[in-house]
Amino acid sequence: MIKTVAIQGVKGSFHHIVTQQFFENAVDSIECLTFDRVVDALITKECDAAIMALENSIAGSIIPNYALIDKFGLHIVGEHYLDIQHNLMALPNQRIEDIEEVYSHPMALLQCKEFFKIHPHIKLVEDKDTAEVAQRIQEQQLKGIGAIASVTAAEIFNLNILAHGIQTIKHNETRFVIIKRTNSEVNQSDINKASIKFEANHKRGSLAAILNVMSDCKLNLTKIQSLPIIETPWKYAFFVDVTFENYKDFQKAKSLIDIMGDGFKVLGEYKNAKL
Amino acid sequence: MIKTVAIQGVKGSFHHIVTQQFFENAVDSIECLTFDRVVDALITKECDAAIMALENSIAGSIIPNYALIDKFGLHIVGEHYLDIQHNLMALPNQRIEDIEEVYSHPMALLQCKEFFKIHPHIKLVEDKDTAEVAQRIQEQQLKGIGAIASVTAAEIFNLNILAHGIQTIKHNETRFVIIKRTNSEVNQSDINKASIKFEANHKRGSLAAILNVMSDCKLNLTKIQSLPIIETPWKYAFFVDVTFENYKDFQKAKSLIDIMGDGFKVLGEYKNAKL
Numbered sequence: 001m002i003k004t005v006a007i008q009g010v011k012g013s014f015h016h017i018v019t020q021q022f023f024e025n026a027v028d029s030i031e032c033l034t035f036d037r038v039v040d041a042l043i044t045k046e047c048d049a050a051i052m053a054l055e056n057s058i059a060g061s062i063i064p065n066y067a068l069i070d071k072f073g074l075h076i077v078g079e080h081y082l083d084i085q086h087n088l089m090a091l092p093n094q095r096i097e098d099i100e101e102v103y104s105h106p107m108a109l110l111q112c113k114e115f116f117k118i119h120p121h122i123k124l125v126e127d128k129d130t131a132e133v134a135q136r137i138q139e140q141q142l143k144g145i146g147a148i149a150s151v152t153a154a155e156i157f158n159l160n161i162l163a164h165g166i167q168t169i170k171h172n173e174t175r176f177v178i179i180k181r182t183n184s185e186v187n188q189s190d191i192n193k194a195s196i197k198f199e200a201n202h203k204r205g206s207l208a209a210i211l212n213v214m215s216d217c218k219l220n221l222t223k224i225q226s227l228p229i230i231e232t233p234w235k236y237a238f239f240v241d242v243t244f245e246n247y248k249d250f251q252k253a254k255s256l257i258d259i260m261g262d263g264f265k266v267l268g269e270y271k272n273a274k275l
Numbered sequence: 276m277i278k279t280v281a282i283q284g285v286k287g288s289f290h291h292i293v294t295q296q297f298f299e300n301a302v303d304s305i306e307c308l309t310f311d312r313v314v315d316a317l318i319t320k321e322c323d324a325a326i327m328a329l330e331n332s333i334a335g336s337i338i339p340n341y342a343l344i345d346k347f348g349l350h351i352v353g354e355h356y357l358d359i360q361h362n363l364m365a366l367p368n369q370r371i372e373d374i375e376e377v378y379s380h381p382m383a384l385l386q387c388k389e390f391f392k393i394h395p396h397i398k399l400v401e402d403k404d405t406a407e408v409a410q411r412i413q414e415q416q417l418k419g420i421g422a423i424a425s426v427t428a429a430e431i432f433n434l435n436i437l438a439h440g441i442q443t444i445k446h447n448e449t450r451f452v453i454i455k456r457t458n459s460e461v462n463q464s465d466i467n468k469a470s471i472k473f474e475a476n477h478k479r480g481s482l483a484a485i486l487n488v489m490s491d492c493k494l495n496l497t498k499i500q501s502l503p504i505i506e507t508p509w510k511y512a513f514f515v516d517v518t519f520e521n522y523k524d525f526q527k528a529k530s531l532i533d534i535m536g537d538g539f540k541v542l543g544e545y546k547n548a549k550l
Contacts, residue, residue, distance in 0.1 A: 060338040060502060106381055109401055126384060126399045205490035207499070208483060215480035224482070224513075226499045227335060238499075 006030040006041035006050040009105075012131035012153030014084055015051045018176045022051075022080045033128040039068050042181060049077070049180050056084070056107070056174040061225050066239055069179060069267055076195050076268025077186050078178035086112050086167045089134060089159040090146045096162045103127040103136075104148035112148055115166040122146070134159055177268070186270055193222075193243045193272035194250055198261035199229065200236060207238065210261055217253035219244050237263070243272050281305040281316035281325040284380075287406035287428030289359055290326045293451045297326075297355045308403040314343050317456060324352070324455050331359070331382070331449040336500050341514055344454060344542055351470050351543025352461050353453035361387050361442045364409060364434040365421045371437045378402040379423035387423055390441040397421070409434055452543070461545055468497075468518045468547035469525055473536035474504065475511060482513065485536055492528035494519050512538070518547050 002023060007015035010031045019027055030047050032038045042050045052069070055061045069076065086108055090099055101123045102109075102116070109116075109124050116122055127133050133147035138157040147159065154161050177195075200206040214221060223241040244250045250269070258264045277298060282290035285306045294302055305322050307313045317325045327344070330336045344351065361383055365374055376398045377384075377391070384391075384399050391397055402408050408422035413432040422434065429436050452470075475481040489496060498516040519525050525544070533539045 057503075060500070061335060063335040106385065106401070110381065124401045126381070126401055204493060204495050205487075207496055208486035208490045211483035211486055212480075215483045221482055221501075222511075224499055224501045225335070226496075228332070236497075 001025060002027060002048045004028045004030060004047040004049075006032055006038045006047040008032055008035055008038050008052070009129035010132045010135055012134060012150055012156045013129055014082060014150060014174065015053070015176070016131070017150060017152060018051050018080050018082055021082070022078065022176075022178060033132065035065055035068060039072055039074070042074065042179065043072060045181075049178055052177055052179055053107075054079075054175050054177050055223075056111075057169050057172050061239070062107075063225075063227065066225075066267075069177075070197060070265070074179045074181065074267075075183040076177045076270055077180045077183060078270045079193070079273045080176045080178070081273055082174050082176060084111070084167065084172045084174050085150070085165050086130075086148045086172075087151060087154060087161045088112075088115075088146050088148055088163040088166055089137075089154045089161050091137060091141065091143060092158075092160045094143060094146075094160065094162070097121075098144055099146040099162070100144040101125055102146040102148060103133040105130050108148045111167045111169070111172060114168040115163070131156075178270075179268075183266075183269060188247055190271045191247050191250075191269045192245065193241065194269045195239070195241050195267040196254075196257070197237060197239050197263070197265045197267055198257055199263040200238060200261055206261075210238075210257055213256045213260065214240075214242060214253055217244075217256070218246070218249045219253055239267075276300065277302060277323040279303045279305060279322040279324075281307055281313045281322040283307055283310055283313050283327070284404035285407045285410055287409060287425055287431045288404055289357060289425060289449065290328070290451070291406070292425060292427060293326050293355050293357055296357070297353065297451075297453060308407065310340055310343060314347055314349070317349065317454065318347060320456075324453055325349075327452055327454055328382075329354075329450050329452050330498075331386075332444050332447050336514070337382075338500075338502065341500075341542075344452075345472060345540070349454045349456065349542075350458040351452045351545055352455045352458060353545045354468070354548045355451045355453070356548055357449050357451060359386070359442065359447045359449050360425070360440050361405075361423045361447075362426060362429060362436045363387075363390075363421050363423055363438040363441055364412075364429045364436050366412060366416065366418060367433075367435045369418060369421075369435065369437070372396075373419055374421040374437070375419040376400055377421040377423060378408040380405050383423045386442045386444070386447060389443040390438070406432075453545075454543075458541075458544060463522055465546045466522050466525075466544045467520065468516065469544045470514070470516050470542040471529075471532070472512060472514050472538070472540045472542055473532055474538040475513060475536055481536075485513075485532055488531045488535065489515075489517060489528055492519075492531070493521070493524045494528055514542075
């Protein structure tokens with residue numbers, strides 16, 4: 001059973017909310033301020049699992065996080081979707097005109113860009129986490145400073161929300177994955193989605209050939225992303241997510257792609273969170 | 276002939292460097308502080324063309340810029356690759372220990388993340404442009420403030436480089452595109468690359484079928500990126516780049532994909548900058 005989970009951010013962060021929604025039992029969080037630290041906590045066995053944001057509506061894939069999973073040979077064992085609502089918050093009795101600087105995670109700042117265009121007096125400053133800024137504002141009683149974070153963070157750290165749902169895209173869904181050191185505990189009968197990586201050159205049809213195999217094996221593609229392999233011109237890595245009804249179909253596809261593509265790797269086999 | 280070009284940033288910015296390298300004749304730059312403003316300058320005919328960064332080694336595709344080209348029906352008429360070298364700069368006689376805050380474009384801050392981990396006393400602040408911060412430091416004689424920008428920017432604004440090449444990935448290539456209101460002036464015999472968009476559902480094989488057509492028509496795929504269509508669950512938009520030797524092959528593929536995929540659109544036909 002998973003008891004301890006590394007998250008990016010502190011209590012009230014979106015990663016923390018994912019731990020509350022995803023796991024059936026209560027889990028302890030290890031609060032990390034970078035994704036590198038999240039991975040480090042997992043590798044050094046400080047925790048049983050870790051949560052990582054992988055893609056969102058406005059910025060697309062968070063490529064560096066794919067790279068971390070790939071580089072350290074970690075396994076995706078589950079996924080969870082969260083509709084991210086960003087809120088501008090500050091100490092009670094502060095008005096929006098009083099706010100001079102807003103600190104938040106770079107992705108939150110990017111997602112709320114349009115809102116701050118109409119409040120040009122506010123300076124935006126990158127920080128490690130959304131909720132950690134809320135915590136700091138309360139602990140140090142910082143006036144003139146705002147945080148962008150969840151309603152939960154405002155409640156935990158007793159801040160006043162000056163503006164709700166300030167993200168540009170109102171339905172702002174982020175996909176999180178649950179990662180572990182091994183894939184051993186996922187029940188095979190639950191598996192109906194997988195994330196894989198393979199390499200192919202830009203020669204005509206090499207990707208099409210692999211996608212044909214997937215199609216023949218009854219896999220549905222739900223995501224594809226090519227990335228140039230920096231050291232090798234004209235060669236590409238593809239990160240692909242597929243869903244399937246029967247695990248045996250996926251096993252068959254794995255054997256075939258392993259022969260056809262270079263650098264084939266399964267990043268995770270897990271239960272599809274969208275049904 | 277292209278005479279006036281909208282760029283994101285001021286003189287010394289990476290977009291400005293692209294205008295100097297790409298066009299044979301000297302062009303005037305319209306300095307814009309957002310990509311929205313770049314597109315606006317093009318639509319309102321303040322300029323003949325615009326430059327836009329579209330993807331880079333560390334963050335992958337810059338999805339919002341794809342969306343701008345798509346939304347406003349603009350055309351990619353050329354591409355240019357630039358090896359982005361970021362440098363930390365400040366007023367002369369400032370040491371790195373004196374720098375309290377560094378202002379730069381969010382993408383530059385992201386690309387230099389590792390460098391600043393070993394200088395934790397420096398606060399990172401998001402700004403509109405790389406070179407514009409260099410300009411401001413010089414004009415307002417700002418001590419304790421650093422910019423992350425090009426060597427050209429340091430030269431133009433007479434700043435001292437405290438650290439060269441501070442980006443995490445040393446070979447940090449960014450792909451820029453040249454966009455116009457119409458595609459009319461690209462010489463057909465020069466065209467050997469195209470950017471297209473189409474939609475497909477997650478039904479088994481629908482993407483594979485379109486890629487097969489591309490392969491049959493002798494197109495090489497150099498990039499593929501799926502994006503969920505937010506309003507339509509289970510339907511995806513694909514942004515694909517292809518190269519080809521014979522324009523007639525591409526024409527044939529266009530007719531076929533137009534029948535097979537929904538929402539087919541050519542975002543641009545242009546000359547491949549990588550040979």
